[in-house]
Amino acid sequence: MKKTLLALGMAATLGTGLIPAAQASATDSSAAQASASGRWQLVDTSSDINGDGTIDGVSLRKKSDKVCQVKVSFGPGDTVQRSLHSSWGNPCRYAGSALFDPRKGAEIKVMTGMGAHTPWDHILTYRDGKLQFQKDADGKRWTIDATVMYTEGYKRVVNRNGKVRLRHDFVNRKDNGVWKGTRKVLAYEHGKWVQVSKSRITRTTKQANALGGWHVRGFKRWM
Numbered sequence: 034m035k036k037t038l039l040a041l042g043m044a045a046t047l048g049t050g051l052i053p054a055a056q057a058s059a060t061d062s063s064a065a066q067a068s069a070s071g072r073w074q075l076v077d078t079s080s081d082i083n084g085d086g087t088i089d090g091v092s093l094r095k096k097s098d099k100v101c102q103v104k105v106s107f108g109p110g111d112t113v114q115r116s117l118h119s120s121w122g123n124p125c126r127y128a129g130s131a132l133f134d135p136r137k138g139a140e141i142k143v144m145t146g147m148g149a150h151t152p153w154d155h156i157l158t159y160r161d162g163k164l165q166f167q168k169d170a171d172g173k174r175w176t177i178d179a180t181v182m183y184t185e186g187y188k189r190v191v192n193r194n195g196k197v198r199l200r201h202d203f204v205n206r207k208d209n210g211v212w213k214g215t216r217k218v219l220a221y222e223h224g225k226w227v228q229v230s231k232s233r234i235t236r237t238t239k240q241a242n243a244l245g246g247w248h249v250r251g252f253k254r255w256m
C-alpha cells in the first residue's frame with residue numbers, strides 16, 4: 034500500500050500523469066490533512082483535475098500569512114498554479130477534491146480561513162488552461178458552520194431529472210427543539226452556480242445536526 038502511494042506520489046511529482054484515474058488509490062490522508070508550510074507539499078495523488086482520465090498531482094504551499102498557493106501537475110513541464118488570498122488567518126489546508134460541478138474533472142477545495150467555528154473555503158476548477166475560482170452564488174468563498182444555535186451545510190444531489198443540484202441549508206434553533214431556516218438550491222449554469230429556488234425549512238435537532246458541513250463525496254465534511 035505504502036509503495037503504491039509512493040509510486041503514485043512520484044508519478045504526480047514527476048508529472049508522468051500516466052496512471053488512469055480509475056486505478057488511483059485513495060489520497061494519502063496524512064498528507065492531505067497536513068497544513069501547508071512555506072514549501073510545496075504534495076497533498077493529493079489520486080484526483081483527475083483536468084478530466085483527461087489520468088491522475089494529476091495537487092500541491093499546496095503557504096506563501097505568506099495571507100496567501101495560500103495551489104499547484105496542479107498534469108505532466109512533464111505541464112503545471113498550473115493559483116494564489117488564494119485570505120483575510121481570515123490563512124490555514125491553507127487541503128480539504129479534498131470532488132466531482133462537484135457537472136463537468137469533467139474534479140474541483141479542489143482549500144480551507145483558507147478559520148473563524149471561531151467557521152471555516153472559509155476556496156474551490157478551484159480547471160478551465161481554459163487555468164485554475165479558476167468556483168464561486169458560491171452569493172460570494173467568492175464558501176462557508177459552513179455548526180454551533181448550538183445555528184448550523185449550515187451544502188449537499189450535492191442529483192434531482193429526478195438527472196441534473197446536479199447543490200443544496201445550501203441554514204437553520205437557527207428556536208424553542209422546543211425546533212430549528213427553522215432556509216434552503217437555497219443552486220444549479221450550475223454557463224460556468225457558474227446560480228440560485229434556482231429558495232424555501233423555508235423546519236428541522237428537528239437531529240436533522241439540523243445532520244445537515245451541517247459539506248456533503249459532497251471527496252470533500253471533507255468540516256473543513
Ligand SMILES: [Ca+2]
Nearest residue numbers: 081083085087
Ligand atoms: Ca488529469
